[in-house]
Structure formats: C-alpha cells, structure tokens
Amino acid sequence: MGQYDEPVTMKDECIVELPEQSIFDVFEKSTRKHASHTAVIDGEKQVTFSELKDASEYLAAALYHKDFQKGDRLALMLPNSLEYITTFFAVHRLGGTIVQVNPMYQPQELEHILKDSEAAWFVGYEKEKEKLKKIDGLQYLEAIYVDASSGDSLDHLIRRKIKDLPDIDIDLKEDVAVFQYTGGTTGLPKGAMLTHSNIVSNIHQTYHHIEEIYSQSHHKLLGTAPMYHAMGMTNMFLCLTIGGTYIAVERFKAHTAIEIIRKHQPTLFLGSPTMYIALLNDETLQQDDLRCFKLCVCGSAPMPNEVIKQFDQATDALFTEGYGLSEATTSTHRNPTKGKKKVGSVGVPIPNTKAKIVDVETGKTEMPIGESGELIVKGPQVMKGYWNNPEETENAKRNGWLYTGDIAVKDEDGYYFIVGRKKDMIIAGGYNIYPAEIENVIYEHPAVQEACVFGVPDPYRGETVKVAIVEKEPMTEEDITNWCAERLAKYKVPKIIEFRGELPKTTVGKILRRQLVEEAKTQGYRM
DSSP states (O other): OOOOSSOOOOOSOOOOOOOOOOHHHHHHHHHHHHTTSEEEEETTEEEEHHHHHHHHHHHHHHHHHTTOOTTOEEEEEOOSSHHHHHHHHHHHHTTOEEEEOOTTOOHHHHHHHHHHHTOOEEEEOGGGHHHHHTSTTOTTOEEEETTOSSSOBHHHHHHTOOOOOOOOOOOTTTSEEEEEEEOTTTSSOEEEEEEHHHHHHHHHHHHHHTHHHHTSSOOEEEEOSOTTSHHHHHHHHHHHHTTOEEEEOSSOOHHHHHHHHHHHOOSEEEEOHHHHHHHHHOTTOOTTTTTTOSEEEEOSSOOOHHHHHHHHHHOOSEEEEEEOOGGGSSOSEEOOSSSOOOTTOOBEEOTTOEEEEEOTTTSOSBOOTTOOEEEEEESTTSOSEETTOHHHHHHHEETTEEEEEEEEEEOTTSOEEEEEEGGGOEEETTEEEOHHHHHHHHHTSTTEEEEEEEEEEETTTEEEEEEEEEESSOOOHHHHHHHHHTTSOGGGSOSEEEEOSOOOBOTTSOBOHHHHHHHHHHHOOOO
C-alpha cells in the first residue's frame, strides 16, 4: 500500500461543485453514459444499466397505476439484491420515500418502523407476511412480495411493461428520499429524514475526496454492507453513479465473500472492522485473494491498528478509514489519499463539510488542538431532521451543526481521531476512560481476534472496566492483564475479563457494546 512521508496540513473545508439533481436524475444520467455496461450482479442474474432503468420505470409505472402518489412512503424490507435496487429507483422515479427496514426485524421491531413512518406500501419476501399478520392496524398497508405465490409479484408488475409515467417535480432540499432509522441500540429507533440533496451531495462529496481511485476504469463493488443501512445504500448508489458494477451479497460470510472475490475480482470494498477481521482470519483465504482491490474503506467503528497492518500486507489497495453516521447520510470524514497516513485517524472532513470539537458539557466552546470533546459537523449531507420528533431534532441539530455524540480529537495537521462515544465513555474513580483506546491495545495481542471494552457499575469506583474477548488462540486473564498493564495507565487496565465464542453484532457487523452491558447487568458484577 502506498505511503507518504510528509504530512499535509488539511483545511477544515474544501469546496467542490455539487450537482443539483434528484436521485433518479443522477441514475438516468449514468445510464445514458453506461447503457450497455453491467450494472448489477446478483448470483446468476446480471443486468445492464439500460435493463435496470427499464425495470425500474416499469415498476414505477405499475405502482403509479396502483395509485402510488408523490410523497408516499414504501417500507423496503429486502437484503442486498437486484430487487432492492430496482424498487429503490422506482420509488424515487415517483417522488416517493424509501423506509429502510432490516429483514431480520421481528414483529415488535417491524411494528414500530411501519407505524412510526406511516408507510402505506411494503415490499419484501412472502415469508414476511407472517410477521405482518402479527401486527394490528395494518389494514391500510399495500404489500407487494418479491416471490408471491398468488397475486402480483414484483417481477409480475415489472413484466407488465406499463410505460406511462407522470412528470414529477422534486424539491431537492425538502422532499425526503429515505427514512433511515437509527439509534435502535439505545432506545426506539428514530427516522432520520434524508433528502434527495442529502444523498446526491454525499455520494459526490465522497467521489471528489477519492477521485483518483473512483475516476479510474470500470469498477466493481463487493456489496457486503447491507443496503438497508445508510453506508450500504449510498455506496451502491455511488458505484452505479460512476458506471461501476454492484455485486450483491445477501449476507456477509467470510468464506462465501472470498468465493465471490475470486470469481468476479471486485475492485472496491467497504465494511466494518469485523468484516475485515473475518476475511483475514478465514481458513480458506489464500495469499493473493485480496489483491484485486484498488480501494478498501472501513466504516461504522474504529479499525484496530493491528488489523490495519495485517490488511496492508494482504492487499495492494489504498486502505482508508472514514467516519460518518446515518444523520449525515453516511460520510463526513475520510483519510486523504495524499499526505502522511495516520494510523487510527478517520481523516479529514470530506469536501463541503465543516467540523469542529466542542466541550462535552455545553457543546458551545471549541476545544484546543489535541484535547477531546464532542465532534460536530455541518454540510449538505446533514439530515433534514428526525421524522415526527422535533425534540430530538433540536437536540441533534443546533444552529446548523449536527451533534454526533462521538468524542474526538483533532491534531495539528487537521486529522481527526475518534476516541469514543459520549454514552460509551467510562468514568472510573474520577477518570474519563474511552473504550477505543483500550481496544486498540488489546487487538495488538497476537491471540486476540475480537474485543469490546465497556463499563459496568462499581460501588466504589462508580464504574469499572470490563472486556469481552474472542480468542484466536487460548489465553488467560493474566495474559491480558499483563499485556495491558505494560501499555496503559493502571486505571485503564480491564478489571473484568470475559472470553466468549462470539460477540453480538448489528447487521453491518458493528459490535453491540450496549447489549454486552445489559448482559452484564443480568449476570451481576464481580468486584
């Protein structure tokens, strides 16, 4: 992987021109330029850009004839698939709103999303019908199943080839394109309203930040990040915008991902740290399997430094860490492609994005270089607000700034480092302790595969530090204690160490720290 010797002092805001187009307009423009290129590979199914656009418009016309109106909300409960992408663009052709739904949701979770969003339409597999039946009050919901055994299936609606479509005027900054539900690990999920301008701006901001890679010849994206998550959705859209091929992977499993990599030779990959760890540790991985990649992006959580080193050895790709959140569409920071690589940094603000570090208590005082505080951001990708939740919107957005809830530090060169979340911060004996710092040290131990650090109540210290570990090789509590004691201040060394077969994760592979905390509560605490 290429390295640079000299640091480049980065300004907090780089300005580029962003297009003023709707999501479907951007897709249509790409189709005109790349009509015969392969747009999507989904198992044995492959479609060109022209075929994908036709299918999306046929579906849009069929929905329109079923009385789908501009502004209608459609709950899309599908894994990464051709059907997801076709529905995504069909709804945006009609000026509707996609409500993102995790296919793994059970009735109680699904009920909150459907009723809170007031979705009038639903697209999913027929097996989801049983979940819908368990929810009262959905008589208004028009359900369309991809694999319907009776009635109109998604494919049947497309094959009708209805062509007449209305002209739709899109207010780019006001019309909501996507409800991205977020915050479900700490309470009922809130619907972040992402406009056409938010999403189109963010993919172009990301493009311009790494233009030297994205502007190269035809790319293929290994589509492992779930599209019902903001990161997966926006990167699918970016891939198609640059004329690339999106390779749909329904659910990430390291050995199947490696098989797809060997077959299709993707050039782009983005994923969470756990995906990278799983690939590197899979027994089927061969020496040159990952050499096809030109760009690898890590998001959703900080990448342990030791894992970065291992991945650098396994691929010739440009590896870059970034940062973002659903409330900012997905991306606000990326590591620069020129300048000194700073391991552990999420990089600098992407074009047209402002960022600063403010004090945790009031959120008003900007912190000096090198001192931690809450990261706040401003840019065209910042959400319109939370759906039907003005109180939470006012708390998250203040004077145009989005308060991320993440604790960060900015260095003298303008690079940002995430050191923890406000709610994840451990306060033990009066000391502020950030889990990410301890996790980086633990990941350097050669016998550790995964680790998650969190605080548990302690009657004397307020909280004490606990770590849950998945081993590569057998080890003891003493091994970890000694390892940390040699590398960390005494108050940061974990007092409770638990070895587990696996760690709980979200569908995008992010470790569920809060679930580990709740499990610890039910088990009682050891002093």
